Amino acid sequence: MMEELPHRYAPVAVTVDVVALTIRDRRLQVLVAERDAGPYAGSRALPGGFIRPEEELAEAAVRELGARPAHLEQLASYGGPGRMRVLSVSYLAFVPHLPRPRAGAAWHPADDLPPLASDHARIVADGVERARAKLEYTPLASAFAGDTFTISELRQIYETVWGTRLHPGNFHRKVLSVPGFVEGTGATTRTGGVRGGPRARLYRAGDARLLHPPLLRPGSAGTAPDRSPGRW
Amino acid sequence: MMEELPHRYAPVAVTVDVVALTIRDRRLQVLVAERDAGPYAGSRALPGGFIRPEEELAEAAVRELGARPAHLEQLASYGGPGRMRVLSVSYLAFVPHLPRPRAGAAWHPADDLPPLASDHARIVADGVERARAKLEYTPLASAFAGDTFTISELRQIYETVWGTRLHPGNFHRKVLSVPGFVEGTGATTRTGGVRGGPRARLYRAGDARLLHPPLLRPGSAGTAPDRSPGRW
DNA sequence: CCAATAGTGTCTGTGAGACATTATGTT
DNA sequence: AACATAATGTCTCACAGACACTATTGG
The missing domain is CATH 1.10.10.10 (Winged helix-like DNA-binding domain superfamily/Winged helix DNA-binding domain)
Known part of the structure; x- marks a missing residue:
């Protein structure tokens, strides 16, 4: 079945941004890219870019990451007028070991990040919290x-x-x-x-995809999985 | 800072689709809309439509739902070439009581849905599973x-x-x-x-936003064979 | 009276956490 | 020798679930 392109509606530019996590030097680290062009040139941002017509969203995430992660899942989408008609679909990736990051990208500790473009700092925070919850179950x-x-x-x-x-x-x-x-x-x-x-x-x-019973985070008060991206 | 519109990239049409859940007749029911125009005219689909330039994603979800839900959260985004350059950002809504659905929409039991357009059946499944998990914690x-x-x-x-x-x-x-x-x-x-x-x-x-300890679903716990004769 | 429900009491198995113990390595 | 770590054992507390029981209502 073919869906007609609704050209009477204002089009939107869609990007995929990846929160790639690894563990290096006993710290949780996030892959951060240098922006070499565009209005944020010189600043840092999550690896990401515009999706291409022929690819799936997850494929775009892998392409922007430049490597195949051990785990990849969608995080949330961020839009709204504050983003100037750019909708960002964010992904969370777990990367083992210390693969050499692609040129223009570097690992930064998740708790000591440089200033990031747009609302990427919040996307990282959402991704880290998701990762913490994922380890539980x-x-x-x-x-x-x-x-x-x-x-x-x-x-x-x-x-x-x-x-x-x-x-x-x-x-x-x-x-x-x-x-x-x-x-x-x-x-x-x-x-x-x-x-x-x-x-x-x-x-x-092992072959389990879920942990029964789960490993709960200590400090009983506090931890509950929050899969809901954005309060509205 | 202003983000330049990247018109050199192929634009995408973005829709918001809502999985609205309520309980009626002791059954979990989903709001389903009749499509009155477009290539799926006459068929059924989730309430939804194209986002407008000046609104947030969640605002678009409320607008398409036609009522303010008791709870609203983003579910996931679905894209890819199989959807013909239409990206759908889905939302999950909890609706109390039995508000009269807007014209052209009707409640259907979640476990007995009519055929839905595109991949909306899967979106409903994702939303129901999210709702079940949400009640736990x-x-x-x-x-x-x-x-x-x-x-x-x-x-x-x-x-x-x-x-x-x-x-x-x-x-x-x-x-x-x-x-x-x-x-x-x-x-x-x-x-x-x-x-x-x-x-x-x-x-x-009450004023709690998280339950601890949570209410766990029976059946998910206990990897051992069920030794209890009385099943609740 | 009878049946169904609200609300509480009690017991038991399981599991998490604190702590101890033994064996096996390195410096 | 001194010490850190791997792996296992033991004890206690909290809690989920099974079950029992009383009180209160409608039919």
Whole structure:
């Protein structure tokens, strides 16, 4: 079925902006691009750009990111007259390791960002909060890790994204008790920790897509998933 | 700063489509509009239309809905080449009572919808799932009720949206134990239930915006095989 | 009287968190 | 030797769910 192009309505320019998160130096970091042209030239902004006629929204996000993330999901759309007829569809991406960012882009700590164009700072805040909530009830923390990882490495991911310390023993038992969260590889690390300790067992991501029961953020007051983008 | 209109990029037509939910006849119902013009004339679709230059996205959603909902939040955006350069930003609305739908629109049970245009059936599915999740950790169930309501009425809302039966006694105690969920009015219903029983106390929505601890859906918890014979 | 409902009490299993313990590594 | 870490065990508290029970209303 073909939808006729409604040219009698004022057209809108649609961009895709990506909140790409990784963990580097034990900090949650966001990919920030330098704008080399346009009215915001010289300033910084999220990686993004105008969508092309033949591509899906998610494809545009991957193209603007310049790499295939371990996880990608839509965040929200931001429009309104304050944006001069530019509608931004934002995406959240989890990127493992430290891929070298494409030219003109650099990682910045999520809690120490430079000034960003438009309302991108708010988009980042929405993305970080979404990421924190996602770790509670999905196994996506492993999207920040390599193919195999130890329970301690997984715990560090949680601690970094949530900004809290977690009890190592309880975390260990909890992760292994959730079906499908991780599965053992039979292997262990080649050496103990930097400061000693036995070799840790290596795990890979399991096949669960949701965690039952979830790993709840400590500090009982406070955390609830907020999937609603924008108050209106 | 002014953002220059990037006319060198192919423009896109942006619509806002609303998944409006209410509870009628103890069923979750969705507002469906008749399309009176355009390529889908005669078919049904979600209430929606093209955004206007001077309005916010949420304003457009309220305008297309034709009424101010008790709750409104953005759902997601749907684009891609399969939609012929029409990008749809969808919204989820909770509507209390049974306001008379505007001309050309009618309520349909969410689990028995007529064929809808484009991918609107999927948008409805996304909206219903979002609504179910929202009831778990927000007090928004009261958005389906009147100004005051009984605990039983609140429970019926949960049962209808979730499609499950809930234990009356446990639900009662749970709701009253969550701070800020409901607050008593001091009044009671004028009569008992249709089939008897004492007069129920009336409550109004409290000031909490999040429920902690949340009301979890039964069935989602408990990975172990269901050992309880009595199913509520 | 009978049935249905409002509201409360009580018990139990589960799980989170605090803390302890043992084994195994590194410096 | 000293210490950090991996992994597991134990205890307690909170809470969800099952179940019981009383009081109050309509038919």
